Amino acid sequence: MTTTVALIGAAGHGAWHLRAIDALGERVRLVATCDVQPGYDYTDHRRMLAERKPEVVVVCTPPHTHLPIALDALDAGADLLLEKPPVLSLADHRTLAEASRGRAVQVGFQALGSPTLPMLPDRVGAVTSAAVAGAWWRPDAYWTRSPWAGRRGRDGALVNAFAHALMQALAITGISPPWTLSLDRYRTRPAVEVEDTATVRLRVPDGRELFVAVTLCSGEFVPGDITVTGTAGTAEVGYTEDRLDGEVLPGRIGLLENLLDHREHDAPLLVPLERTEPFTVLAEAILTAGEPALLDPARLKPREDGAEIPGAAALVRRAAAERAHFREIGAFQ
Secondary structure, X not given: OOEEEEEEOOOOOHHHHHHHHHHOHHHEEEEXXXXXXXXXXXXXXXXXXXXXXXXEEEEOOOHHHHHHHHHHHHHOOOEEEEOOOOOOOHHHHHHHHHHOOOOOEEEOOHHHXXXXXXXXXXXXXXXXXXXXXXXXXXXHHHHHOOXXXXXXXXOOHHHHHOHHHHHHHHHHHOOOOOOEEEEEEEEOOOOOOOOOEEEEEEEOOOOOXXXXXXXXXXXXXEEEEEEXXXXXXXXEEEOOOOEEOOEEOOOOOOHHHHHXXXXXXXXXXXXXXXXXXXXXXXXXXXXXXXXXEEOOHHHOEEEOOEEEOOOHHHHHHHHHHHOOOXXXXXXXX
């Protein structure tokens, strides 16, 4: 069986999806690429949907454009693979959920296809907490890559760059609202309105906790390690490379492949829209939390392509280990 597929948002990260489509061979037939930039089959996704009538549409456009494009694709009768984050508010999430009744919507949190997740219960028992530590470098050009980059309500280290880490930790802990949320957010560039460095703590009434410490201003790379604690032990998960306690495990399931299996054999979706609702609730809280604190330039190490926080990786590791906000360990005082 060959399924027709179209890609909306073919430039940039869309190239990754083109490779994933190509890797599926005769299971799929790419009928159209669409992007507002020239050089693709279409610049108007509505015209593409009407003329090519794809059975599956991959949407890889800026997050604030997801909802109207997804609604158009669903209205055209297509199933969806929708890049992360699916939408940026709970209201939009519920609108999309209502519109998708009778159709399949898979959200592009690809790390949820990791073979590490089914193995965790045997390693740690019932999960009681998870702590994420991630330290990356993103240059000035990252924050000017598009008109929406670095803009309040649309971007940020937590809801974009480290979105997979947040979703993976939510899935591992099973935490969902109602919860107690506290944030500690910072930025190093005056022109950027969102955080590049932050900690997040979530607690739910039964005592489970999720803690995240991340930065995009580090000279040392920490991929986004997740320390998982449970009733029977502790495990270290590397979500970027399917690593469990130091061992890289094969067998990640591709989300487009899983969507095809769902269509053809009624296999359960790995990342159905409803599974991502806690992420959307958290993302909306972060995006509406106001501007993060601007760090004193005297604390930063100038680079040709930005400003580095000295010792950022060590700060991230310490915050995650202690489940303590940067302000609680006196990081930037």
